[in-house]
Amino acid sequence: MxxxxxxxxxxxxxxxxxxxxxxxxxxxxxxxxxxxxxxxxxxxxxxxxxxxxxxxxxxxxxxxxxxFDVPSPELIFLRAPTALDILYEDENLLLVDKKPGLVVHEDESGRPDTLINRIQHYLYDKGEYLPEQEHSFAPALCNRIDRNTGGIVIAAKNAPTLRVLNQKIKDRELQKLYLAVIHGQLKQKSGVLKAFLTKAGDENRVTVTNTPSPGGRTILTKYRILAENGRFSLIEVDLLTGRTHQIRAHFAFLGHPLLGDTKYGFARDNRGTSYKYQALYAYQLVFRFQGGAEHLEYLNGQTFAVPHVWFAEDFKNGKIR
The missing domain is CATH 3.10.290.10 (RNA-binding S4 domain)
Structure with missing residues (x-):
């Protein structure tokens, strides 16, 4: 028993x-x-x-x-470093600025250095995560960001917070704004772009079309141009729908792939820029709760932003041409 x-x-x-x-x-x-x-x-x-x-x-x-005879698992997260860029922390959650190149969860490589392992190690060292006292919960991420994209990731410290935030994200009551550098110039300074996105089988890739296709889903991408220099444009993007690779694939479909993106763009177009990753950053998060948020009501209306996004500063300083 x-x-x-x-x-x-x-x-x-x-x-x-x-x-x-x-x-x-x-x-x-x-x-x-x-x-x-x-x-x-x-x-x-x-x-x-x-x-x-x-x-x-x-x-x-x-x-x-x-x-019940389950051997005590090795605490894999202890093999990850604890280095984190924390934008905000309280008793319920962490907002972390994930840098490009770091995966959020373990991938096929099996390397322990992931964002969630860093967070669990950090909380373990603080005494806020005690695996031996938990039956079914571990600190978890509420949202994901691709390996080569940077930006704000939310981590829940407890199960009630994870439950509430997962529902709020599902109901689109959290607004995430992105900065990106795209090739070329758009005709309109701002607007909402509509298209249809389809996942390409088992590949980690999507396709975008102007007309619906079997398995395709509607995508709405809101943008505004912040600066232009002829060859490139710095833009802010608000995802009105959140689909896999939506920003990268949508702008590439329009003939304006992101700087540094070789999956949906072409390496030849990035020559001389020294950008190894796509110039894309989830730089701002706004809590816009429409209904009750239980113990997280204090977050409603708050805005958090990454203070320095290097490619935006490079653009404004004339280093991207």
């Missing part, structure tokens, strides 16, 4: 979802059968699969020890 005292990060979850995370060796069919046979009890009583856990609950599993 094994019992779990439900803490704040476990609360709100369905019984079956919690057990799947806390007891990964337990087969799903046996989990459901054990609930039916009352081998799994909540506060000494029968529970249902869909019962929601509350802080302070006692969940008891009358099961064989073999399902």
């Amino acid at each position: 094994r019992s779990f005292q439900i803490n704040a990060n476990d609360s709100g979850q369905r019984v079956d979802k919690f057990i799947t995370k806390a007891v990964p060796l337990l087969p799903q069919p046996l989990l459901y059968k054990s609930i039916r046979l009352k081998r799994i009890k909540l506060n000494g009583k029968r529970c249902e699969i869909s019962t929601r856990l509350a802080e302070g609950d006692l969940l008891e599993l009358y099961l064989n020890d073999e399902f």
